Amino acid sequence: MDRLQGWIGLIISLMVYLTDPGFGYAIIEGPQNLTVVVGSVARFNCTASDGWKILIWLFNGNPKLSVLSSGGTIETDYRYTQKGYNQSDNRFTSELMIHNVQLKDSGQIRCSLQNNDDNAYAFLSVQINGFLNIKDTNFIVKKNQTIEIVCEAFGWSPAPRISWMKNNHLLDHSMYVSNYSQISNGLYNEESILTLTPLTTSTVTCLATIDALSKPQSATITVTVYEPSPIGCANEDWRIRTIILAVVLSVVLFLLLILIIILIICCCKRRKESNYHNELRKISGRKEKDRDLETVSHSGKENYGYSAEQMTRDHTSFPVKQDFYNSEQDLNVNSPSEVSNNGLQTGEFPSRTTVYPVNPHKIRNVTLI
């Protein structure tokens, strides 16, 4: 049956060939199936025998580029170009180039000489190699400990075939499980989980393969294996102790810093205050001197505070060294208790410190006593 059909086919082909208006020329070799990665250049060859007039390249039935035997080319898509080769026996080869191929360029590529010889076609398949990665986890394991290593592939078309290698030797399929899912417009994500129980430190490689890639895309990690020491627990304790020590030390340092800052602030404040008191003392001293030199000419309305305690201690130098004196302070000197708290040195003999709002003439009297 098959043989009969074959003969019939041959006879029909022969009849077509003989009745062909373009008798004498044909496509000697048509384009070949091609799979490429997105963004690359797709190349197809079509070789015609001597006598051809026009060679047309079509994508999914649409003419994209025509080559005339006279030498010119007619391009209808800027991404489609061709290069002509004049071969022996007056054969002609047109090499079609499709630049920057995209997923949508996947389809049928046909070469036609505008006769009835229409069998010169092939398929272009555009694929996408996406991102490949081994999930970052702890790859430092105890000897003979079982771990899972996860390899992730994002944005591939089609979903890649994933395989694993340990120290450059392919691992058995039973050691890993792979699952893929379609995300959008023909793109796939895939995840593969390898279960491994390493006895020595090893390099582990995840490989992703698609036809368009001449060699698989890969991701490699190193699994470091350590011998659990007999005092493994002590080791753990030591680590915890170190961490605690570090935390305590940093807290102590922090508190110390705060203490230093507080001390500095207090110091500055006290210095400012003592400056202020010194200033007051100078002013009061000067005024006292002036007052001593001048003949007393006060209205009598003014009150002056003095320290009885100070007086008993420094009565030889009084009133020049009087501790507190300022007419501006009149308002503060209204009540004895207030003055003793605000203006005077009360630290040493607080019980004996008394301040009275007095008439300057009276001070003089007291001094004389």
Ligand SMILES: *[C@@H]1O[C@H](CO)[C@@H](O)[C@H](O)[C@H]1NC(C)=O
């Ligand atoms: C070319 O690709 C098509 C579609 O993918 C397929 O059916 C055909 O068998 C392929 N031809 C060859 C020679 O590989």
Ligand SMILES: *[C@@H]1O[C@H](CO)[C@@H](O)[C@H](O)[C@H]1NC(C)=O
């Ligand atoms: C097409 O043919 C030319 C000339 O023979 C050759 O150099 C080129 O590599 C071929 N291209 C393909 C895609 O086969």
Ligand SMILES: *[C@@H]1O[C@H](CO)[C@@H](O)[C@H](O)[C@H]1NC(C)=O
């Ligand atoms: C690894 O552990 C298994 C049990 O978990 C034990 O049977 C085996 O002997 C161990 N192998 C080595 C090399 O320690």
